Amino acid sequence: MNGNQDHNGPERQRRKLAQERCREVIGALDLFSSVAPGDLDDLCRTATLRTYLHHAEIYGTDSPSGSLFIVERGAVLLGCACEPPESKKIAIHWIDEGGIFGEMEFLEADDEFSPLPNRQMRAEAASDCAVIALEGRTIRKLIRQYMDLERRLHRIVARRHRRSIDVIERMAFIGMVEIRLAQAVMERAKAVGIREDGVIRMPPRITHQQLGDLLAVDRRSVLETLRLWQDADIVRHDNLGVLTVLDPRSLDAIAAMRSGQRKSWEAETWLALIDADMARGYNAQAFDLARDALRRPSLSRHPQLRHRMVLACARAGARHQAIELLKSFKFDHCDDDVDIASLEPRLLKDMSLSAIDEVAARHLALQSAERYLAIYERTGNHYPGINAATMFAMAGDQGKAIQTARSILNSEVPVRTYYAAATRAEAATILGEYTLAEREFALAMGLPDANPGAVATTRRQLRMLARTLGIPPTDFIMRVAPQSPVLVYQGDAPNLETCQNILKAHRPKWGFGSLVSTSDIVMAEAMIREGCELHLVLPNRGGEFLSRSIGPKARHWVSRFNHCLEHAHRVFIAAWPMDRTGTAMEYPGHRLSVGLAMRHAAELEANCILLSGNTATTITASLRTAESPDHAAISDFIDRHLGHETFVQMVYCSWNDGDMQRATQLLQSLHWTGPEFWLSETEIVLAPSDAAALAVTLSAAAHRLDVPLRIICDIAPVAETHAVSASTCVVVQAKPVLPANIPLATELFMAETSLSPTSSPHGQYVGRLQTKEGYGTFRVYALS
Numbered sequence: 001m002n003g004n005q006d007h008n009g010p011e012r013q014r015r016k017l018a019q020e021r022c023r024e025v026i027g028a029l030d031l032f033s034s035v036a037p038g039d040l041d042d043l044c045r046t047a048t049l050r051t052y053l054h055h056a057e058i059y060g061t062d063s064p065s066g067s068l069f070i071v072e073r074g075a076v077l078l079g080c081a082c083e084p085p086e087s088k089k090i091a092i093h094w095i096d097e098g099g100i101f102g103e104m105e106f107l108e109a110d111d112e113f114s115p116l117p118n119r120q121m122r123a124e125a126a127s128d129c130a131v132i133a134l135e136g137r138t139i140r141k142l143i144r145q146y147m148d149l150e151r152r153l154h155r156i157v158a159r160r161h162r163r164s165i166d167v168i169e170r171m172a173f174i175g176m177v178e179i180r181l182a183q184a185v186m187e188r189a190k191a192v193g194i195r196e197d198g199v200i201r202m203p204p205r206i207t208h209q210q211l212g213d214l215l216a217v218d219r220r221s222v223l224e225t226l227r228l229w230q231d232a233d234i235v236r237h238d239n240l241g242v243l244t245v246l247d248p249r250s251l252d253a254i255a256a257m258r259s260g261q262r263k264s265w266e267a268e269t270w271l272a273l274i275d276a277d278m279a280r281g282y283n284a285q286a287f288d289l290a291r292d293a294l295r296r297p298s299l300s301r302h303p304q305l306r307h308r309m310v311l312a313c314a315r316a317g318a319r320h321q322a323i324e325l326l327k328s329f330k331f332d333h334c335d336d337d338v339d340i341a342s343l344e345p346r347l348l349k350d351m352s353l354s355a356i357d358e359v360a361a362r363h364l365a366l367q368s369a370e371r372y373l374a375i376y377e378r379t380g381n382h383y384p385g386i387n388a389a390t391m392f393a394m395a396g397d398q399g400k401a402i403q404t405a406r407s408i409l410n411s412e413v414p415v416r417t418y419y420a421a422a423t424r425a426e427a428a429t430i431l432g433e434y435t436l437a438e439r440e441f442a443l444a445m446g447l448p449d450a451n452p453g454a455v456a457t458t459r460r461q462l463r464m465l466a467r468t469l470g471i472p473p474t475d476f477i478m479r480v481a482p483q484s485p486v487l488v489y490q491g492d493a494p495n496l497e498t499c500q501n502i503l504k505a506h507r508p509k510w511g512f513g514s515l516v517s518t519s520d521i522v523m524a525e526a527m528i529r530e531g532c533e534l535h536l537v538l539p540n541r542g543g544e545f546l547s548r549s550i551g552p553k554a555r556h557w558v559s560r561f562n563h564c565l566e567h568a569h570r571v572f573i574a575a576w577p578m579d580r581t582g583t584a585m586e587y588p589g590h591r592l593s594v595g596l597a598m599r600h601a602a603e604l605e606a607n608c609i610l611l612s613g614n615t616a617t618t619i620t621a622s623l624r625t626a627e628s629p630d631h632a633a634i635s636d637f638i639d640r641h642l643g644h645e646t647f648v649q650m651v652y653c654s655w656n657d658g659d660m661q662r663a664t665q666l667l668q669s670l671h672w673t674g675p676e677f678w679l680s681e682t683e684i685v686l687a688p689s690d691a692a693a694l695a696v697t698l699s700a701a702a703h704r705l706d707v708p709l710r711i712i713c714d715i716a717p718v719a720e721t722h723a724v725s726a727s728t729c730v731v732v733q734a735k736p737v738l739p740a741n742i743p744l745a746t747e748l749f750m751a752e753t754s755l756s757p758t759s760s761p762h763g764q765y766v767g768r769l770q771t772k773e774g775y776g777t778f779r780v781y782a783l784s
Contacts, residue, residue: 267299417449
């Protein structure tokens with residue numbers, strides 16, 4: 001007897017642990033939440049825990065039904081399989097931990113005692129897994145007893161049915177394996193993926209055959225597609241079967257496609273990413289993406305990517321560069337593609353807006369209008385049509401403006417999109433039918449594609465029209481085409497609740513600030529909770545600043561600091577040295593945040609709200625028109641909340657070996673007497689009061705004297721001497737590769753100087769600048 005006890009004891013213990021685990025899993029399921037505890041105990045007593053190896057069949061098609069299953073660990077695939085010799089499988093449903101399968105047959109039975117129909121699908125272990133089998137008679141009894149349980153099972157079946165239809169539609173209408181595979185992978189990634197440092201890792205391991213079964217294709221097609229994606233750094237699928245999505249944005253873009261040819265996803269992915277950035281107002285980022293795409297040999301002549309590059313360049317305010325690109329691509333208003341054809345008159349429109357002479361402005365407006373009209377008459381497309389009407393109004397030809405606008409209103413709009421509704425609204429505005437205009441604008445703003453980039457374009461157009469038609473621009477634009485504001489904060493936030501109340505009152509979509517105090521962190525956390533895109537300015541990426549500045553005050557703030565950093569849309573690093581306490585020396589993070597926020601708001605034609613505690617100052621600015629920011633309001637805010645300047649402007653110059661004497665003569669010819677710091681025989685750093693003006697003057701003089709001078713402006717902290725300041729300047733340390741005789745400026749230099757009413761330079765974005773190893777790239781602007 002003792003021997004039997006010793007032999008059966010471990011087995012009883014194993015069964016007891018299995019029963020406890022079954023009770024734990026079943027009790028946690030929402031499916032059985034309405035079942036009484038006593039009935040739940042009866043169900044658990046009939047449950048058995050079964051384990052299956054990877055690829056093992058749990059049940060087959062047409063096999064008897066008798067149990068309801070719960071996945072305890074691992075994953076299970078449900079699908080169909082052909083009989084040998086083909087042995088082809090189609091996987092339709094992927095059931096993860098906590099998922100239920102085998103339920104459909106229980107709902108098909110007429111009553112508690114009638115026989116259950118055979119299985120309609122095959123269940124296979126997608127990995128080594130364990131499932132809990134629930135005894136069929138007990139389940140049928142509970143279904144009859146608890147109506148809520150039956151309703152929940154019906155919902156599970158309905159979701160499975162919807163998924164089955166989706167799979168059939170993909171197989172029937174989306175032939176490209178690349179698109180279907182992207183959809184399947186992203187579904188798995190969103191369901192069970194683990195996000196780490198911008199990538200998504202998916203457990204459990206997935207084989208090429210399983211992915212093929214999900215798509216009803218052979219494993220070779222899956223393998224070839226994954227290899228293409230791995231070459232493009234979109235995914236990684238290692239030898240252990242671990243699938244990692246390295247670039248979720250690109251894979252999402254492929255999954256969103258509905259049709260295409262082999263490898264067409266390559267261009268479509270880039271286009272989707274570029275369009276997404278322009279829709280959110282990140283035109284410089286979109287320009288960089290377009291240029292990166294066009295550098296690929298297979299895409300170097302892609303017309304739509306070239307179109308996006310010119311458009312993003314124009315939207316970013318780099319009109320001269322956009323014109324040069326237009327010429328190099330040989331685009332003009334006679335192109336068969338409406339979007340490409342419209343680029344030339346669009347740039348003429350920008351030139352008209354920036355022209356100082358009124359006669360020149362009207363002449364350029366008329367040229368733009370005539371080209372837009374030619375495209376409209378040739379294609380019937382409303383986009384060039386409404387632009388033709390607007391530009392005729394700007395040129396003073398009200399007759400043609402009204403005629404074209406009336407033609408647009410009288411024609412039928414084929415599709416209800418934001419631009420279609422906004423076009424009708426603009427036409428009504430030109431005709432003076434303001435009630436109709438407001439109604440159409442309200443319709444446009446409520447459509448799904450009414451993104452910030454599109455609204456910014458409309459607001460810019462309305463600003464032109466309002467001045468021409470004598471309408472108060474600010475009131476009219478804010479009423480018919482509201483744009484979410486950009487908010488920049490400067491500490492002094494007492495608690496999270498107050499921050500959230502401030503955000504609910506202003507409803508910004510973008511936030512700029514720093515993390516140099518606990519108040520900054522509280523506000524940043526509130527913005528993340530409200531779904532704002534957060535932009536941070538820091539003296540470095542954390543490290544020494546975090547450990548020495550925030551750490552000693554309160555260690556629990558470190559995790560909150562890192563949380564904000566992880567959720568930031570972008571982090572601007574303004575390298576600033578630390579003092580002995582570990583605090584950034586007179587760090588101008590808040591000043592730089594204000595400048596960056598102002599520039600982003602101007603690009604979006606949005607208001608910028610300058611916030612310090614409960615004090616809010618609203619600024620209206622536009623980079624594209626003659627209107628300038630309210631510098632009095634900005635200066636007042638800076639004086640009261642941000643203090644004096646804590647930096648010096650730097651002009652970094654370099655030249656080729658052997659040109660030292662000519663470069664020195666050039667500087668002497670300008671009678672330069674300000675502070676300077678020599679670095680070597682081919683470099684010099686100057687510290688003027690107005691770096692932008694000096695850089696432009698130097699460049700022009702160097703061009704006349706044929707001296708290949710390379711110039712860039714940046715900012716550096718105030719130190720004991722200019723030499724020390726220069727040594728801390730990022731540009732001086734990075735030694736970037738500069739073009740000759742084109743004065744450039746860093747992004748942070750442009751942000752800071754944009755706050756000054758007396759020395760705000762005009763700069764056009766030219767792209768990312770390559771530096772020596774370890775410093776990466778940074779965005780620069782050409783000064784003029």
